[in-house]
Amino acid sequence: MLRFWLYLWALPVTLVGVLLGLLARSSGGSLQRVEGVLEIAGGWPASILRRGFPFSGPVAAITLGHVVLGVSLAALSATRAHERAHVRQFERWGVLLLVLYPLAGLLAWLRGGNPYRDNPFESEARAAERVERVTPQNSGD
Numbered sequence: 001m002l003r004f005w006l007y008l009w010a011l012p013v014t015l016v017g018v019l020l021g022l023l024a025r026s027s028g029g030s031l032q033r034v035e036g037v038l039e040i041a042g043g044w045p046a047s048i049l050r051r052g053f054p055f056s057g058p059v060a061a062i063t064l065g066h067v068v069l070g071v072s073l074a075a076l077s078a079t080r081a082h083e084r085a086h087v088r089q090f091e092r093w094g095v096l097l098l099v100l101y102p103l104a105g106l107l108a109w110l111r112g113g114n115p116y117r118d119n120p121f122e123s124e125a126r127a128a129e130r131v132e133r134v135t136p137q138n139s140g141d
């Protein structure tokens with residue numbers, strides 16, 4: 001029952017991701033569902049990710065609620081632990097994360113840091129990557 005509320009809480013952002021997923025699908029991208037998350041590889045959104053964003057530069061993947069958009073299937077696989085941390089952040093903060101994330105980046109920048117690298121939401125996702133490297137989950141069976 002809790003899972004239902006987590007999906008509902010993140011739904012407004014997930015719907016934006018689904019819309020981008022449909023654009024990706026109509027421009028050659030592929031969709032797959034992995035552990036309750038819709039992963040979208042390639043297509044038009046991938047060109048945006050490759051071009052990058054002002055503070056991060058090019059990125060391999062981005063999370064919007066329960067949707068992860070990646071430049072390729074390999075990129076989705078390589079960034080899965082990191083992006084799942086962002087999924088959990090959307091489950092915790094819902095649509096508020098769309099405001100909190102840039103605010104956290106702004107605070108990091110005001111403190112002399114990098115708005116992307118020193119953003120606490122990114123630090124948490126990188127920590128999840130490290131845990132995954134130390135204790136990989138068995139996803140094969």
Ligand SMILES: [Zn+2]
Pocket residue numbers: 082086121122125
């Ligand atoms: Zn991240």
